[in-house]
Amino acid sequence: MSETTAPPELDSWDIRILQCLTRDGRMSWRDLAEEIGLSLTPTIRRVRQLEAAGLITGYFARLDERALAGKMSVFVSVTLERQQREALDRFEAQVAQLPEIMSGFLMSGGSDFLLRCVVRDLDHYRELLERLTQIEGVAHVQSSFALKTFINRPAPLISESRIRRAR
Known part of the structure; x- marks a missing residue:
């Protein structure tokens, strides 16, 4: 996604997916679907759409x-x-x-x-x-x-203004 392109609006399902994958990028499709409360096929479709839109750019281990x-x-x-x-x-x-x-x-x-x-x-x-x-x-x-780290986010917080009704 280029810097000049407006990011797509996200609905509550998208936000839950992003929050779950930010916490654990290795979770299985089934665990993700269960945690967000959506069936497996729509969960996979939504993750693929988030990847295609450039909102998920990869998965990695967070090292100490x-x-x-x-x-x-x-x-x-x-x-x-x-x-x-x-x-x-x-x-x-x-x-x-x-x-x-x-x-x-x-x-x-x-x-x-x-x-x-x-x-x-x-x-x-x-x-x-x-x-x-x-x-x-x-x-x-x-x-x-730096004397102390008090915020070290793995991803940006998603504002409520980015939520739209479920597709």
């Missing part, structure tokens, strides 16, 4: 980030010397190779990029910072350490 990567989340704002397309592309490509980078965003405003990094400790972050500042064209880096 703290156990596998580190306990410290760091948000790093990066400003480049130049904001030309080739410099932006080069930075994105090089940062994508760093396993500590969990997500990256091209930004408007004071910095060019915002990176969410996960590291084991301050020494690990210092090593990452050295690698980041060695990337050609990096002019300025500013770091903010």
Whole structure:
């Protein structure tokens, strides 16, 4: 689904399906149908429609980030010397190779990029910072350490305004 296309309206069945699959993407068709209160065939048809509409883009295991990567989340704002397309592309490509980078965003405003990094400790972050500042064209880096995670959703919440009557 492209960013300019308005997402389809969802009914209460669709929302229940999305909520169930967000909690457990591995649940069987039968368990899903039973949990939402719909028979098997319409449940499968609705899931396929949600996939075709681009609202379900895949299924994955949610891994324990703290156990596998580190306990410290760091948000790093990066400003480049130049904001030309080739410099932006080069930075994105090089940062994508760093396993500590969990997500990256091209930004408007004071910095060019915002990176969410996960590291084991301050020494690990210092090593990452050295690698980041060695990337050609990096002019300025500013770091903010997360003290606590209080929201970490696996998917966006679905607003009630998106519900329409059942098909």
